[in-house]
Amino acid sequence: MTSSEPFVRVENVAKRWNGQLGVEEVDLSIPRGSFVALLGPSGCGKSTTLRLLSGLELPDEGTITIDGRDVTTAAPSERNLSMVFQSYALFPHLSVAENVVFGLKVRRVRASERQEKLRRALEITGLLGYETRKPGELSGGQRQRVALARAIVANQPLCLMDEPLSNLDAKLRASVRKDIKKLQVDLGITVIYVTHDQTEAMSMADIVVLMKDGRIQQTGSPEDLYYRPANTFVAEFVGSPPMALIAGAALPGFEGYDKIGLRAEDVQVVEAGNGRLTCRVSECEFLGSETFVGLTHSSASGLTVSMPGLRNIPAGKELEITFSDEDLHFFDSSGRRISPQTGAIDI
Amino acid sequence: MSVLLRHLESFGALLLAVIWISPLLFAFWAAFHATTDAVNFNLTAPWTLENFRTAWDGAPWLRYFLNTFMLVTVILIGQFIVTTLAGFAFAQVRFPGRDIVFILVLMQLFILPEVLIVENYVMVSRLGLFDTILGVGMPYMASAFGIFLMRQAFKGVPIELHEAARIEGCGWFGILWRVYVPLARPTYLAYALVSVSTHWNNFLWPLIVTNSPDTRPLTVGLSIFGAPENGVDISIISAATMMSVAPLLVAFLVFQRQFVQAFLRAGIK
Numbered sequence: 001m002t003s004s005e006p007f008v009r010v011e012n013v014a015k016r017w018n019g020q021l022g023v024e025e026v027d028l029s030i031p032r033g034s035f036v037a038l039l040g041p042s043g044c045g046k047s048t049t050l051r052l053l054s055g056l057e058l059p060d061e062g063t064i065t066i067d068g069r070d071v072t073t074a075a076p077s078e079r080n081l082s083m084v085f086q087s088y089a090l091f092p093h094l095s096v097a098e099n100v101v102f103g104l105k106v107r108r109v110r111a112s113e114r115q116e117k118l119r120r121a122l123e124i125t126g127l128l129g130y131e132t133r134k135p136g137e138l139s140g141g142q143r144q145r146v147a148l149a150r151a152i153v154a155n156q157p158l159c160l161m162d163e164p165l166s167n168l169d170a171k172l173r174a175s176v177r178k179d180i181k182k183l184q185v186d187l188g189i190t191v192i193y194v195t196h197d198q199t200e201a202m203s204m205a206d207i208v209v210l211m212k213d214g215r216i217q218q219t220g221s222p223e224d225l226y227y228r229p230a231n232t233f234v235a236e237f238v239g240s241p242p243m244a245l246i247a248g249a250a251l252p253g254f255e256g257y258d259k260i261g262l263r264a265e266d267v268q269v270v271e272a273g274n275g276r277l278t279c280r281v282s283e284c285e286f287l288g289s290e291t292f293v294g295l296t297h298s299s300a301s302g303l304t305v306s307m308p309g310l311r312n313i314p315a316g317k318e319l320e321i322t323f324s325d326e327d328l329h330f331f332d333s334s335g336r337r338i339s340p341q342t343g344a345i346d347i
Numbered sequence: 348m349s350v351l352l353r354h355l356e357s358f359g360a361l362l363l364a365v366i367w368i369s370p371l372l373f374a375f376w377a378a379f380h381a382t383t384d385a386v387n388f389n390l391t392a393p394w395t396l397e398n399f400r401t402a403w404d405g406a407p408w409l410r411y412f413l414n415t416f417m418l419v420t421v422i423l424i425g426q427f428i429v430t431t432l433a434g435f436a437f438a439q440v441r442f443p444g445r446d447i448v449f450i451l452v453l454m455q456l457f458i459l460p461e462v463l464i465v466e467n468y469v470m471v472s473r474l475g476l477f478d479t480i481l482g483v484g485m486p487y488m489a490s491a492f493g494i495f496l497m498r499q500a501f502k503g504v505p506i507e508l509h510e511a512a513r514i515e516g517c518g519w520f521g522i523l524w525r526v527y528v529p530l531a532r533p534t535y536l537a538y539a540l541v542s543v544s545t546h547w548n549n550f551l552w553p554l555i556v557t558n559s560p561d562t563r564p565l566t567v568g569l570s571i572f573g574a575p576e577n578g579v580d581i582s583i584i585s586a587a588t589m590m591s592v593a594p595l596l597v598a599f600l601v602f603q604r605q606f607v608q609a610f611l612r613a614g615i616k
Contacts, residue, residue: 087507
């Protein structure tokens with residue numbers, strides 16, 4: 001096997017539930033040791049994709065290859081992977097130690113080796129001293145770490161995570177996010193991570209896969225998704241605030257384009273008479289270092305300008321804004337990104 | 348008004364309790380007194396253990412105790428195996444016709460066991476199990492109530508635990524043994540209580556299918572011992588009755604709290 005061959009390859013996979021939409025035409029190739037985030041709104045098929053990879057569901061079409069081996073119809077236990085569930089799925093009747101070594105015991109690993117691996121996993125996750133506790137006696141963050149320990153104890157090269165942070169409070173989430181990323185880098189494992197939170201996806205992942213309605217919208221690095229959204233859905237999903245979309249007809253010189261995208265940081269407020277668009281203020285959102293001022297315009301949606309410091313502009317006030325042409329993103333009538341020079345589809 | 352109602356409620360509860368326990372209290376009283384004193388309610392009469400001595404010598408009680416103990420154990424083991432496997436299949440295994448089969452099993456609940464006595468008798472004889480403890484226990488092993496109870500308990504187990512066990516490499520049997528069975532422990536305990544007390548007290552079927560002191564359980568032995576043609580008086584029958592119910596009664600008093608909790612926990616799920 002050459003190193004250039006992807007570690008996980010998903011080809012044209014589809015899964016349908018009698019009439020209900022599952023996933024359709026999913027293609028992925030994931031290099032060894034990368035951190036991949038499956039991102040999207042709820043019901044977009046990201047969890048289904050993960051379950052197809054894990055073998056908990058079998059695809060109706062297509063093939064899945066892991067480490068050069070076709071595992072399309074293989075049982076979950078034959079795929080050499082571990083999984084962290086959203087609810088952690090800790091066995092309530094077993095202690096922390098028994099939970100972590102559950103899989104080793106099932107696979108009949110020798111007791112001495114089991115003990116050694118347990119120690120290492122607990123050390124990495126900072127759970128030494130909690131061996132005899134039951135999951136019910138642990139806090140949410142500790143339970144989450146037990147789930148992580150169980151996932152890494154067997155040294156499986158692939159780890160699947162299904163929204164592992166969604167049950168934690170916001171503060172803990174930020175720190176665990178860093179822990180997971182560090183763990184992945186230190187252990188050199190491949191992680192496929194499902195989330196609906198774009199902050200998680202953008203901050204942790206090497207590759208983000210954005211999905212909607214069972215189909216992949218864009219696969220790329222976080223920068224790619226942010227700076228070169230493949231279509232209007234990606235543009236309006238990624239970023240906080242997301243990209244504003246302006247009808248081409250409203251901008252002189254750009255009538256040929258259906259939609260034009262513009263990020264809040266690329267917008268400047270100017271003196272009356274010098275602006276390219278005249279908008280009304282709809283609300284101000286103060287975030288500390290900056291204030292997002294929401295604007296309304298008859299032929300634009302999601303228009304926002306980022307202004308430094310605290311601003312308190314009364315709603316309804318007229319503002320004129322400007323922006324430079326190189327910061328604009330262009331989309332055709334079907335929503336796909338096109339190059340302003342050639343007019344061709346540009347992904 | 349509400350105070351009166353409350354008093355009325357506790358009074359009613361007390362009355363019920365007295366009515367329910369009075370036969371037991373009378374048997375207890377009679378067992379420790381000479382027959383004439385017992386019937387006349389002579390409160391100053393001396394206490395005696397003579398009745399127990401007479402009753403003990405009158406029948407092979409030790410054998411009966413052993414038979415009953417073996418009977419409830421065999422039934423319980425059989426029920427645990429059958430209801431666990433069937434309950435798991437109905438709760439978590441997808442197979443064609445599952446719901447229809449489950450309804451058929453549930454229909455069993457509508458049929459009085461007494462209706463099936465002749466049919467069971469024929470079947471047990473044909474299997475060559477007549478007058479054996481296995482023969483007495485056999486018809487109760489595939490308990491519809493037990494299957495239903497286990498199915499409900501297993502359905503309450505979060506599916507993620509099942510999936511986590513699958514990822515970790517468990518097969519069907521491993522998942523059942525390592526995940527479902529331990530998590531359904533309160534249900535097993537509650538069911539064991541019901542099963543043991545039911546079969547400790549079961550009378551009609553063992554009476555029909557047993558024929559010798561070697562297989563006869565306590566209830567049948569007691570009825571033969573106390574039959575009018577044996578000419579045994581009320582005090583001695585009471586003593587024998589007290590001996591028969593004592594193990595169950597003591598066990599209930601000792602484990603009262605656990606019993607009630609097991610029922611509550613099994614019920615909440």
